[in-house]
Amino acid sequence: MKKGEIYEGIVEKIDFPNKGLVCVDGIRVIVKNAIPGQKIRFRIHKKRKDRCEGILLEVLENSPMEVCPPVCKNFPACGGCMYQTMDYGDQLSMKASQVKELLDGALKKSGQVDSQGGAEYIFEGICPSPLQWGYRNKMEFSFGDSYKDGPLALGLHKKASTYDILTTDDCKIVHSDFTKILKCVLDYFTLYPQPFYRKMQHEGYLRHLLVRRAQVTGEILVNLVTTSQVQPDLSGLADKLKKLPLEGRITGILHIINDSLADVVASDETRILFGNDYFYEEILGLKFKITPFSFFQTNSLGAEVLYSLARSYIGDTKDMTIFDLYSGTGTIAQILAPVARRVIGVEIVEEAVIAARENAALNHLDNCQFIAGDVLKVLDMIKEKPDFIVLDPPRDGIHPKALEKIIDYGVDRMVYISCKPTSLARDLEVLIARGYRVERVKCVDMFPGSVHVETVVLLSYKKPDSTISVKVEFGEGESKVLLDNIAKRAEAYKPKERVTYKMIKEYIEAKYGFKVHTAYIAEVKRSLGLPMYDAPNAVEELKQSRKRPTAEKVEAIKDALKHFKMI
Template identity: 30%
Template sequence: MKYELGQIIKGVEAINFTYEALGLVKADDYSIFVENLLPQEKADIQIKKSNTKFAFAIVVKRYNDSPKRIKVLNQKLMLSGSTPLAILNYADQLEFKENVVKYLFQRNIHFNETQKILPCEKQWNYRNKITVFVESSKGKIKFGLYEKNTHKLVEQDSYDLANESINKLLMYLNKNINNYKCFIENGQFLKQIVVRYSESYDQMMLAFVQDKPFELSEDLLKDLTSNFKNLKVILKEEKVKKTTYTYYSEAKNIQDKISNLTFNIDYNSFFQVNSYQTNNLYNLLVNNLHLDKTMNVVDAYSGIGTISLKIAEKVKKVYGLEIVKEAVINAKQNAKLNNINNTEFYEGDVLKTIDNIKEKIDTIIIDPPRAGVSKEVLEKILKIEPKQIGYISCNPHTLCRDIDLLTLSKKYKLEFLKPCDMFCQTHHVETVAILKLK
């Protein structure tokens, strides 16, 4: 069975809510995944994408509301796909995420001891970074977020996931951006605006992303710095044949804190987007590992050194492995900034750089991208046989896959598994796992 693009299907009912926060509708054995449709809700839906096995659809008309549905406060943000769980109260969001992890591990590796999810104290305005998209038409610039799965721009009245300071800057730009000559003449070459903010130090970074170089005007820079005293870094990123950066500020980075540690963060640094919950996430890892001053620890995918530096005081030595050159430079700078002397950072692929370590490795910590860890790296870890493995994951499916491989070896046992809500109002969930050598 295959439905046609744009086809309307009347009177269907969602029977489940998938891990991607989509209502599941069944037509015979054919699955249709519907945005903004909760179980027990009936609706007319329109097919947006389909193949022979499944389809994706949107609601055209909803006939009833689930008892769990609440009023969405920001419809424009919902349209962008940024807040698919904003239709549920926070307790139901937590239950949904916890169940995603719990059932995944029950079903695939028969693990029945998933701990309760760690809630986030702040459910809105928690993001310390945002990227908005820019369009220019008839000499006028507008910016916002794309409607989900499209390139249709939806202008926003507020960015309720982003920190309040980021909102103030974006609202100022929204009101005034068309007053500046550099944008009037070159608006079609401006593609994105990126803002980062550090609440710990009240510092902000603003970047204008261009696909053809043009200079930012003096009046723009003067107005920005006079209206936003905390705007420490202003730059433009030129994405032409080669990506280049031009800074209009003396500083090239801002600083943020995790616990008592300070980190330099430049434009390309990976830093957890929820500053309010990051230390809690890392504490879940550190407090459930056995760490002491005799241990050598490997921090794979170490980024700018956030985890490495947090655990350094508890162990003999930390080796950070990271493929991004700039991140390794940042990590070394951050170690020096915090007067930490028992860390070493290696640039390169984990599979190769781990061979640089001649000491016995007691603990390996993994915090990979959403794709998880390659089979080759997991097999290398199994050969090394560290006493324990700590795994922080932003994708429970690849986490489950990787832990399945590690436990099937009969060498490791999964001893701790706890979800942590880092991304409120979204279906994404962070999870901490600890495995111990048998």
């Protein structure tokens, strides 16, 4: 089996998030974006010792699990909800089994699950989403073209593409109000053309359309994201949007200026074209003010299921101080506040913290405190100790150093809410190694049709069954330990300093007079078979092809690696 060769095979299973397993002549091949049971044609694009990776070229035969007709005209070109042809019950079963397999693997490594797979925790399956379609309350659409020099498009990226955009004007995972707004904006800029932003050239005007719509209140916030390279009058667009026959109600139309080189929805400046820069949503009887960049679960009704489950796992919180870490707009904190002594939320996005404070006042809760900052740093500033901790980190999970600080509190129980099972499994290994045990696990399908799933885990701290006291005396004489011997052994077993990318880059710039990209160093290390450490913010898929260093830079990097005794 060689790179570039084309093969056919049956997809045996899907590992999270969308890694299809195909076996050809006893060789394991991972092919993304397939469905179990499909017969597919694929091309090998990576070959490693233990497995190969392929790119899906064509579905030759549908899977027996594909019993539903596609509901979207862009299927399967758009990879947003690739499981839409599967029965919803089969989707749920597949997601639950993916999560359980990952957690069993993590718990087996750390000793909580025995080698025969016997579980010492309760896996409670998966809760379905209250809505299978039209469930999303937020969508980021991109401007571009569907092919080079084609007409302006506004929508989602084509599957496995960084540049090509599909106009998703009949997307079924959002409310119909979203598509009416999308069509209005696309028609306006077709009539009054403006260039879309080209990432590689860093030129153009139109970047994104961010729409947020509350499921319960029906309030809508429309955000047009552009660069500052052009300054057109957008009052005509605002007027057209206000006249749309929507089921909901537009409460704000914003023009967000973003000149960042990164392909992210962010704000350098926000201008209000109409109304307010916020809207309101309601969950479990509480009201929440949401701003353009506030973190809020994208499935409002699903969030009620998720938070109700988390609350049931937490149990009695009377007279407890609870830490809600990675608190977003304070949703969980405020759900727990009425039945706790005090809740302290920590969130790195300052805008979300401001909204959380306003939400607490809006809901007449005076026992909540919200702190803006990185959990890693903020925990050192809080003098109070928690009785219970709720963790709801972003997709990349918890920074290793922050996790150590969380563990050091030694609380009896914690609830971990995760939107990425692979990050969860990694963090659970650390937690179990430090004395925690997984008690109960249940998934919630917040994203029907897609590969994603939320997981709620209840952890308890297992105190040691017994302790042994050992008396050691230092100094000269019989039965005493010499201090010099301790110092010598400490020096002998002292761990080597970890060589960082920064150290390598500084060495090369000082010696050779030029800079090297971090990706170049990683590429050379990878080619030499050196260990590649897992980073807390590592991604599973590269948005761009991996950078290739020149021969001159390869030699400079190898020289640096020799200097630091890595090779």
